[in-house]
Amino acid sequence: MSEAQTVRLSYDDGARAVELAREAVESFVRHGQREQPGSMREAFYARTGAFVRLESTRGRGRLRGCAGAWDDSDQLGHAIVEAAIKAASDDSCGSEVEPKELENITVSVCIVSNTLLTNDPLEDLEIGTHGVAVDGGNSHGWLYPTVPVENGWSGAEFLSRACRKAKLSPTAWQDDDTMVTLIEGQVFRERADGGAVEEL
Numbered sequence: 001m002s003e004a005q006t007v008r009l010s011y012d013d014g015a016r017a018v019e020l021a022r023e024a025v026e027s028f029v030r031h032g033q034r035e036q037p038g039s040m041r042e043a044f045y046a047r048t049g050a051f052v053r054l055e056s057t058r059g060r061g062r063l064r065g066c067a068g069a070w071d072d073s074d075q076l077g078h079a080i081v082e083a084a085i086k087a088a089s090d091d092s093c094g095s096e097v098e099p100k101e102l103e104n105i106t107v108s109v110c111i112v113s114n115t116l117l118t119n120d121p122l123e124d125l126e127i128g129t130h131g132v133a134v135d136g137g138n139s140h141g142w143l144y145p146t147v148p149v150e151n152g153w154s155g156a157e158f159l160s161r162a163c164r165k166a167k168l169s170p171t172a173w174q175d176d177d178t179m180v181t182l183i184e185g186q187v188f189r190e191r192a193d194g195g196a197v198e199e200l
Contacts, residue, residue, distance in 0.1 A: 141166025
């Protein structure tokens with residue numbers, strides 16, 4: 001297991017994490033400013049990774065941005081803000097989120113609770129529990145824990161897709177020189193209908 005601090009958020013903390021990500025996205029998109037976490041909840045001082053995912057609610061829905069880090073180099077509150085800004089920028093999915101899109105985007109946050117560097121990814125991977133990060137040389141890619149569930153992927157398909165996201169061969173996860181890290185985390189997201197934040 002990694003050296004990451006094991007973090008479990010209460011529902012209220014998870015809902016606040018989503019609010020913080022939303023505030024950071026809106027501040028960046030509307031004003032080009034970096035939101036500061038302000039006075040943070042105690043849980044947000046933990047050093048752990050976080051990912052933020054932005055999805056359009058229009059039509060069939062599409063990914064508008066996804067960014068984050070699974071390491072523990074920053075306090076959670078700052079990691080959420082940083083991931084939210086990167087997810088809304090043009091570096092994430094090719095085009096920056098525009099102000100007119102904000103009301104049609106749902107925000108979700110994945111708080112990293114544990115990581116496992118594995119030599120047997122297919123054996124160790126638990127669909128619905130783990131996200132996947134793949135590192136091969138200078139190529140890196142990762143996918144959220146909820147993605148294979150939403151798409152009906154097998155473990156092998158999930159690993160292959162993470163490799164493709166890293167611009168590696170779909171079978172690179174089987175290579176000895178490719179590092180595969182399994183990421184456990186809590187996922188909280190806005191409901192598309194505007195209801196309360198839900199934990200997945």
